[in-house]
Amino acid sequence: MSARYTLLRRVAPAELPLYRSAQALRAGGEYAALRTIAPPRGYAALRATWRGVEHDGWVDVDDLMRRRYPALGALAWRALDRRYALDLLSGRDAAAELPAPPGGWAHVRLVDLVERKLPAEPLLCFDAPGRVRALFRAFPGEAPAPRAAADVGGVPLAMRFAIGVARLPLALLPAVAPGDVLLVRAPRNVVRIGAYALCEFCWEGENIMLNEPLTEPAVDDPHDDLHDEPTTADALPDASPQAFDVAALPVTLEFVLHDERVTVAQLAGCHPGLVLPLRGAPGEVTIRANGLPFGRGELIQVGEQLAVEVKALWRAKPAACDGE
Numbered sequence: 118m119s120a121r122y123t124l125l126r127r128v129a130p131a132e133l134p135l136y137r138s139a140q141a142l143r144a145g146g147e148y149a150a151l152r153t154i155a156p157p158r159g160y161a162a163l164r165a166t167w168r169g170v171e172h173d174g175w176v177d178v179d180d181l182m183r184r185r186y187p188a189l190g191a192l193a194w195r196a197l198d199r200r201y202a203l204d205l206l207s208g209r210d211a212a213a214e215l216p217a218p219p220g221g222w223a224h225v226r227l228v229d230l231v232e233r234k235l236p237a238e239p240l241l242c243f244d245a246p247g248r249v250r251a252l253f254r255a256f257p258g259e260a261p262a263p264r265a266a267a268d269v270g271g272v273p274l275a276m277r278f279a280i281g282v283a284r285l286p287l288a289l290l291p292a293v294a295p296g297d298v299l300l301v302r303a304p305r306n307v308v309r310i311g312a313y314a315l316c317e318f319c320w321e322g323e324n325i326m327l328n329e330p331l332t333e334p335a336v337d338d339p340h341d342d343l344h345d346e347p348t349t350a351d352a353l354p355d356a357s358p359q360a361f362d363v364a365a366l367p368v369t370l371e372f373v374l375h376d377e378r379v380t381v382a383q384l385a386g387c388h389p390g391l392v393l394p395l396r397g398a399p400g401e402v403t404i405r406a407n408g409l410p411f412g413r414g415e416l417i418q419v420g421e422q423l424a425v426e427v428k429a430l431w432r433a434k435p436a437a438c439d440g441e
Contacts, residue, residue, distance in 0.1 A: 132239045138256045139241060147216060148245035149256070155237040156252055161203055161227040163211065167218050167257045174253040175231065176215060178202055181249050184214050203227040216243045218257045270382035277309045278318055278325060278375040280402065280416070281423065288364035290406070293427060299404075299414070301372060301423040307331070316389070325375060325393045372414065372425050373403045401428075 128136050135151050142149040156162070156175040164171045178199055185206060204227075211225040240252045281301035293299075308315040308327065317328040375395055379387075402425060404412040414425040 129239070134255065135239055135241050138258060141258055142216075142241075142256070148243065148248075149216070150242045150244075151239060152242050153237050153239050154242070154252070155235045156231050156240075158231050158234070159199070160231045160252070161199075161206075162229040162231065163215075164226050164228055165212070165215065165217075165222045166224045167220075167222055169223075170257065172253060172255055172257060174215075174251055176211065176227070176252075177250040178206070178227075178230070181206055181211060181214055184249060199230055203230070214249045215251055216248065216256075270380060270385075272381045274310050274379050274381060274384055276315070276377040276379060276384075277371075277373050278306070278320075278377070279309055279371050279373050280304055280306055281372055283370045283372075283425075285368055285370070286364065287366040287368050290368050293412075293430070295427050295429055297427045298417070298419060299370060299425045299427065300419065301425060304423045306374075310384075320374065320395060322399055323395045325395050327387060327389055327391045327393075329389045368406055370411065371405045371408075372416075373405060374401075374416075376403070 132151060139149045139151045157177075159178060160175040161178045161181075163174050163176055165174060166172075182202055207225060207227045211227060212222040215222065215225060238254070240254060241256050243249075243251045243253075281304040283299045283302055306318050306320070308318055314331050316330045319326050319328065375393075375397070377393065400416040402414050402416060403410060404414050404425065404427070410431055412430040413428045415428055417424050417426050
């Protein structure tokens with residue numbers, strides 16, 4: 118779904134090359150503007166060659182003639198056949214007056230006169246005071262000088278060694294208390310950076326070992342049968358608007374065995390088989406609710422199912438005092 122941002126400048130995708138050229142020329146002290154216009158009648162169509170490539174444009178013939186032959190009076194110039202001027206001004210005369218890329222144009226030919234109305238199109242316009250007026254469909258330039266690349270090696274990353282998740286509606290979250298046991302849904306040992314699944318891992322005792330990188334993203338199914346029931350609003354489309362059903366919002370509890378803070382450079386040096394020391398007691402996990410720390414738990418086994426016994430909650434409400 119696209120949106121119109123009426124307060125922002127708009128640049129059509131097809132105009133981006135001309136827009137960048139205009140910005141580069143302005144940075145170099147040359148005035149140029151991107152406009153959607155039609156080449157005016159009386160302008161001369163030109164082909165200017167730079168490094169073996171021809172570029173189409175137009176130039177104000179009257180303006181060019183006055184600059185190259187200032188001694189020619191206005192009456193004499195008006196009596197001159199403009200088509201004769203095309204041959205007269207082609208070559209070095211036009212090349213010397215036109216705005217030019219680095220090193221100048223190798224050759225400029227004036228090929229025709231604009232004698233009828235042409236359609237408007239995006240053009241790069243040169244019309245600064247004291248300079249010949251010209252239009253170009255594209256304007257060449259040197260490749261940008263190599264810029265200093267940002268040093269991303271020091272960018273911090275947070276690696277989460279997750280062993281699985283549990284899901285429940287928000288209405289049930291306040292009922293979670295120390296001593297409760299939460300079943301782990303589809304247990305899988307995955308190292309995650311944000312939402313990206315980097316690799317699987319295995320752990321034993323106080324050591325964690327990285328496995329091969331994942332070729333497919335490990336994404337838990339975000340849908341839950343608890344939330345597939347039609348709501349009252351679905352069943353009664355003509356009913357009056359109701360408040361949002363916040364209680365039905367899903368909450369994902371992620372169980373994280375280990376957190377590791379690294380930089381991009383350090384992560385680039387990691388490899389399958391790398392062993393990291395496990396901080397904290399073996400089997401102790403951090404419980405994160407929709408990405409934020411929520412509590413602490415301990416991995417246990419309930420029958421054949423992996424589970425987490427809640428040991429502490431970090432977002433618990435204070436207990437009510439007697440008499441309140």
